[in-house]
Amino acid sequence: MSPSVVALDELDAEPHAVLFDDEPKTIRLRLESGEEIAAHSHPDRQIVFHLLSGSIVVTLDGEEHTLEPGDVARFDGERAVSPRAREDSTALIVLAQKSGA
Numbered sequence: 001m002s003p004s005v006v007a008l009d010e011l012d013a014e015p016h017a018v019l020f021d022d023e024p025k026t027i028r029l030r031l032e033s034g035e036e037i038a039a040h041s042h043p044d045r046q047i048v049f050h051l052l053s054g055s056i057v058v059t060l061d062g063e064e065h066t067l068e069p070g071d072v073a074r075f076d077g078e079r080a081v082s083p084r085a086r087e088d089s090t091a092l093i094v095l096a097q098k099s100g101a
Contacts, residue, residue: 008052008092024096031056031085038082045077045095054089058082067091 004020011017011028019026025045031037031054039059049058051067058065059082060075066086067073075081077095 008090024094027093027095029083029091029093031083031089031091033085033087033089036082036084039080040082041080042077042095044098046098047073047075047077047081048094048096049073049075049083050092050094052090052092055086056089056091057084057086059084 006019008019008028011019016030017028019028049067050072051069053069055069056067058067058073060079062080065073077098083091
């Protein structure tokens with residue numbers, strides 16, 4: 001099977017671009033400075049959040065975690081997550097199904 005390849009810079013038209021149509025769900029997230037996504041959860045998922053550029057504060061159940069380019073955070077999708085951009089930012093997010101889910 002050939003690898004699936006997506007160029008992130010070709011997805012600029014969408015702030016929340018889905019990279020692949022199958023699992024694991026993979027999203028390129030782009031937020032402008034000051035932009036925030038309301039707290040939400042992803043039940044039955046494990047999340048990997050890789051900050052590519054900018055600076056983002058990821059709030060998990062009320063705890064703030066500042067990510068800088070190159071930082072990777074992993075957390076349970078049951079937690080309430082709310083990312084807020086401190087400056088224009090781009091992240092790659094992988095939402096993997098939990099085992100047995």
